[in-house]
Amino acid sequence: MKTIALQLYTVRDETARDFVGTLRHVSELGYTAVEFAGYGGLSIPQMQELLAETGLQALSTHVSLESLEQRFEQEAAYALSIGCPSLIVPWLPPSQRTMEAFTALAGTLNRLGSKAKARGLTLGYHNHDFEFAPMSDENPTLVLDYLIEQTDPASVSFELDTYWAAFAGVDPVEYLQRHAGRVTLVHLKDMTPERTFTEVGAGILPIAEIVAAARTSGVQSFLVENDQPRIPSLESAQRSLQFLRMLPE
Template identity: 90%
Template sequence: MSIIALQLYTVRDETARDFAGTLRRVSELGYPAVEFADYGGLSIPQMQALLAETGLQALSSHISLESLEQRFEQETAYALAIGCPTLIVPWLPPHQRTTEALTMLAGTLNHLGRKARACGLTLGYHNHDFEFAPISDKNPTLVLDYLIEQTDPASVSFELDTYWAAFAGVDPVEYLQRHAGRVTLVHVKDMTPERTFTEVGAGILPIAEIVAAARTSGVQGFLVENDQPRIPSLESAKRSLQFLRMLPE
């Protein structure tokens, strides 16, 4: 059964003030798991104690490509120690979006993915809207399609962000169905008619259909996220969770 987690970027205003206290509040809201955007400066023993206290599962963690390349051992050691099974590359800087750089990126992801798998971890890649643009004027293949095609399914998985897919004009339902088995985590986000962020279920995206497609295509976890909450961030996270819990299993 898929698990619902909160991407802590949603409540970054709260974690900046009180990281441990915010995770306690997230647990009280009913979330069983979280996806880290950072670790709040906590040491491994401190994070282990906090997760044990709150009962929260570390479902995944966003780690920059630079950090994975330069501090792989430290990043994987931290993840393993806190029971976090998946490390996600969250964003690609503009200079790495050229045709040549993307070719190198696919190789880098395969290399890091094999190293992660050898440690008992999974490496994933998270999209924004630019991955749904063609690689170049001469190559109409979408960037995300290219990365999916050029990476080893045994070593690299993908985390589909539904908001950014829809923002780019791509149907998240169709994309999940077309890439069944490659997308293992989904950022469940919603969009207002003005194409801004809102709570899950409060916008125009077909959340029930997205969740159903994700479940049938092998997705293991749903990550609630709101990049720019217009209400208190913990209240935003609460409303999104309440909506998802109303959907049929």
């Protein structure tokens, strides 16, 4: 496998107590990259020093749509300064989940994506389950399909979350194959028979098949995430990494 990163949301209980120590621990577990969900209040020089010390790559960072719209230059400058190539929109509040809002969102992503590209960055969008619902009663197009169709491949990419796709009844393997080239990052997140979160490889999702489909679809990097670990979060991250390392190259 190319790059396996940890989405730091997985260990948010640990980063809240000790951000620097947690990233050191993540590196010790064997991760070579991370996806940020906040920077723990660290300045650019402090983060640069921490990444250099741990050897962790800043693969991508989750930044709210509001922050990108209101503070784009600051967000871009921080990402560029720590060597992070991708800004990812992670989530939309319920108030923005209407057909009119999704229609406007496509244009917003194109505009922000163009700005990101001009700065040498890429803009991505991360899904949950609600993007696999139809645009409206009259328009059966799935929201995520619409966003993929209406955004510029040169400046907007997508980060597929395997758990939320499966939760919505969508086959992640088929979706990756159908949208080859548009999905550049994959959140590997597993599901129990009860449809709760679990460590990668401990659930019912076909992780090996998902990884294989992602590779043939142009995905180079994978991210481990567990929204609600039932065991200590760093142990959860470790178990997922151990499973992924056993998959054939």
